[in-house]
Amino acid sequence: MIDELKQVGPRIRAIRHSRGWTLEQLAAMAEMSPSTLSRLESGKRQASLELLIPLTRHLGVGLDSLVTPSVPDPRVRRPVIRRDGMEIAPLTPEGSPVSTFKITYEPVTEVPEPRVHDGYEWLYVLSGKLRLLLGDRDLVLTRGEAAEFDTRVPHAMFATGSRPAQVLSIFNSDGVRMHTHTAEE
Structure with missing residues (x-):
C-alpha cells in the first residue's frame, strides 16, 4: 500500500497537466496553497483525505484512480x-x-x-x-x-x-x- 501512495502525487500532476492547468490554478480551485499542492505532487507531503477530496472533485476523478494497486506479476507458474x-x-x-x-x-x-x-x-x-x-x-x-x-x-x-x-x-x-x-x- 505504501508504494501505491507514492504514486498519488505524480498522478495528480499528470492529470493536472492533461487538463492544461498550472499549479496555481488547481491550488486555487481546491482552496489550498500552491506550495502545499507542489509538495503533494512531489511526494514531500503525505496525501490525506482533507487534501485529496477537493482535488479529485476539481480534477473530475475518483479517489480510486489516484490509488491504483500495483500490477501483479502476470507470469503463470504452475506445475506440469x-x-x-x-x-x-x-x-x-x-x-x-x-x-x-x-x-x-x-x-x-x-x-x-x-x-x-x-x-x-x-x-x-x-x-x-x-x-x-x-x-x-x-x-x-x-x-x-x-x-x-x-x-x-x-x-x-x-x-x-x-x-x-x-x-x-x-x-x-x-x-x-x-x-x-x-x-x-
Whole structure:
C-alpha cells in the first residue's frame, strides 16, 4: 500500500497537466496553497483525505484512480501435470474462468476409450499429428489446424505417427476437471 501512495502525487500532476492547468490554478480551485499542492505532487507531503477530496472533485476523478494497486506479476507458474501418456502444462492462472493448456500427446499403441463429459473444448495443433475420434468421425489434425467440439459427444485424442503432438487446448471448468484430475482426486 505504501508504494501505491507514492504514486498519488505524480498522478495528480499528470492529470493536472492533461487538463492544461498550472499549479496555481488547481491550488486555487481546491482552496489550498500552491506550495502545499507542489509538495503533494512531489511526494514531500503525505496525501490525506482533507487534501485529496477537493482535488479529485476539481480534477473530475475518483479517489480510486489516484490509488491504483500495483500490477501483479502476470507470469503463470504452475506445475506440469503428467497423466495417461500426456504432459499438461497450465498456461492460465488457477481459477481462471477459461483455462488454457499446452498438452503433449505421446504416440500410443492402443486407441484410448472415448470419453464423455460436460463442456466444450477448443484446440490448436502446434506440432505433430493429432488423431481426434469424435462420435463416428475419425480425423487427423496437423500443425496449424484447430477444432472445437461439444465434449458430450464421445471423443478421444492421441498422437498419430511416430512423433508426439503438441496442442493448445482451451477448456471450461468441466474440461479442466476431466483432463487434469486423477480418479483419486
